[in-house]
Amino acid sequence: MKGWLLRNPGKMNDPSIVKIMKVVDENKIDLTVVDPLKIHVICDHEFDGRIYVGDEVMDVPDYVIAAFFTEKNYHTAAVLRMLESVGVLCINSYDCIKNVDDKLLTFQKVAESIDEIYFPKTLLVTEQTDAAFVSRVFEYPVVMKVMHGSKGKGVVLVNTEKEMDNLLNMTTASEMGDEIIIQECIKASTGRDLRVVLCNGKYDNAFVRENKESFRSNLAKGGKIVKYTPPTAVLEAAEKVAELLKINMGSVDFLFGENDTFYLCEANAMPGIAFDLHEMFKNLVKQVENMPKPLWKKRLEKEGKSC
Known part of the structure; x- marks a missing residue:
C-alpha cells in the first residue's frame, strides 16, 4: 500500500x-x-x-x-x-481542513446540526465592531483570538471595555490579514481544557491540558498533559462533531463549564501526534x-x- x-x-x-x-x-x-x-x-x-x-x-x-x-x-x-x-x-480531506481551520464555521455548523452541544458565544470582528457594542453583547472578561491561530498564538484575554477599545483600534490599524473573533470566556475552564483524540472519526484517547500560569492551556504556552476519561456524553458529542466536520484523524477540544457542562472549544485536523502511530x-x-x-x-x- x-x-x-x-x-x-x-x-x-x-x-x-x-x-x-x-x-x-x-x-x-x-x-x-x-x-x-x-x-x-x-x-x-x-x-x-x-x-x-x-x-x-x-x-x-x-x-x-x-x-x-x-x-x-x-x-x-x-x-x-x-x-x-x-x-x-x-x-x-479538503472539507475537513476547511471546516476546522475556520473556528467560526465550526460553531456555525454545530449550531445548525447538533442542538445538544454548547459552545461559547462568538462574534466576528468587522470595521463596524466597536468596544461599546462588544460590551452590549458580552460580559467581561472575553477572549479575543485570530481565526486561524494555533498553539495559543494570537489569543488574548480582554478584561475591560477600555482594553477592548485599544485592541480593536490596533487590529484595525495593523491590517493583520486574518479575521478576528471575540468569544465568551468560560471562566471555569481558565487554564485547562479537554482534548478528545479521534482516529477514523472514533474516540481513541483523551487528556486534559492544564496550565497554572496562564489562561491558555496549550502545551506551547507551558501547559501539561493529564490523562482523563471523559463522560460518555462528551465522547459521543466529540464523535458527532467529527462526523459533521468530516474529521478522520484529529481532535475535538472542550472547555469545562459550571455544573459538569462542557463547551466545544475547537476542532483540529492532525493536532500533533496524540495517538499510537502504529x-x-x-x-x-x-x-x-x-x-x-x-x-x-x-x-x-x-x-x-x-x-
Missing part, C-alpha cells in the same frame, strides 16, 4: 513529522514525502493513474497524509480535491481496503488496460 506525506521536504523537523517518519522507517512503511506545491493539478476524464509532480510522473497513491501546515492555499486545496476525486484516501497506520490500511474502487480504475479494467 503506497502513501504520500504531503510536506515540503525542507520542513521535516516538526516534532510530529519526526515521530511519523521514525515509525515509517521502523516498520518499512511505503510512505513518500511529496511537496504539495510541486503537484500539477489536472482534471481529466481520461485519467490513467499517473500524477505529475514537478518533472516526475508518479503512480496515484492509495492514501495521503495532508500535513503541509503552513502551505494551505488554493493550490494545495485543489491538490487534495484532485486526489479525492480519483479515489485517494486523504487524511484529512495503530494509525493499521487503521489506514483498513480504511483503504474498505474504499470503493474509483471510476477511473473501473474504466481502465473495462477497456482491458492496466493501471
